[in-house]
Ligand SMILES: CC(C)(COP(=O)(O)OP(=O)(O)OC[C@H]1O[C@@H](n2cnc3c(N)ncnc32)[C@H](O)[C@@H]1O)[C@@H](O)C(=O)NCCC(=O)NCCS
């Protein structure tokens with residue numbers, strides 16, 4: 001199964017993209033829809049909202065009065081956090097059940113407006129960001145949804161900035177032109193990257209050919225190494241840590257915290273994106289390198305027997321060499337034993 005996280009600021013065009021991906025065969029898990037299901041009339045979620053915000057957020061039909069609650073939470077960050085704490089865990093468990101029920105060869109696309117804000121980027125093989133300038137999104141909300149411009153601005157302010165979101169992107173779909181351009185870019189992403197990625201992963205092989213990060217609209221914008229470390233950190237079993245290649249010898253003293261630094265993408269190493277990155281996964285004494293290697297494969301980086309042969313099996317060399325199943329990413333992930341001195 002290939003897990004894709006689709007995100008973008010409000011009115012960026014996520015629904016247009018997820019609609020197209022559904023037509024192409026993806027299984028869509030829509031967080032906005034699940035957030036409605038989580039607070040349906042008579043649900044424990046709605047009960048909790050009423051005990052937190054009072055009866056004024058429920059209409060005469062016993063359903064959530066969405067405009068009333070929206071007016072409260074988009075004007076007040078504390079109220080919004082309270083609402084998120086009620087709704088988000090429910091959305092996550094509803095989503096997990098849908099993902100678990102999908103076929104093994106499926107491409108599952110989770111459409112999550114707050115994917116970056118909630119720190120979920122690392123759990124996806126591919127994070128796709130639909131991107132449009134704030135002014136254009138405000139214009140869409142005002143013209144197409146009849147929203148007041150100030151309300152539209154408040155919703156944008158309640159979310160991550162474009163820069164923060166783009167930093168998490170493995171692929172960007174720009175949506176500042178007409179709809180046909182967005183649909184064509186979505187098709188190119190599906191045919192040129194998502195399907196080969198899914199097939200390579202299913203076959204347990206790295207991408208045999210690179211389409212290159214320069215392919216228009218397909219590359220992420222920055223921090224490839226940090227994004228890779230976050231993906232690895234989210235699947236590694238106990239006893240394994242991830243750090244940038246070249247910092248494994250203990251010189252930085254960072255190895256103890258490397259799992260966490262990988263998740264934030266904030267540690268040293270290559271955080272620019274020249275389309276190439278390397279990471280090293282260190283296996284502590286007593287941990288099973290085979291299980292670690294299997295986890296690296298599951299994160300989207302199958303083992304590359306050819307690269308292992310080229311490197312040889314010299315003492316102190318890597319236990320395994322992995323490369324991306326994603327044809328647009330050029331990276332090496334080595335699995336090695338933690339040096340005794342570290
Ligand atoms: C506040 C509510 C009642 C307003 O309902 P309304 O029908 O006006 O908006 P809708 O749910 O269709 O959301 C539209 C868009 O608003 C943005 N948005 C919604 N909730 C939030 C939030 N808590 N923080 C930031 N942006 C949000 C998203 O971009 C979303 O796609 C509703 O959005 C809600 O229950 N939000 C909390 C749950 C949530 O975070 N949903 C987003 C994905 S899980």
Ligand SMILES: Nc1ncnc2c1ncn2[C@@H]1O[C@H](COP(=O)(O)OP(=O)(O)OP(=O)(O)O)[C@@H](O)[C@H]1O
Nearest residue numbers: 009010011012013014015016113140144177178179
């Ligand atoms: N390139 C475009 N040209 C014209 N209209 C567009 C374009 N992209 C999106 N739209 C329109 O803008 C609105 C917002 O798009 P869409 O619903 O896909 O955004 P979204 O990211 O799913 O928003 P939300 O976060 O609210 O769920 C829709 O009415 C859509 O048809």
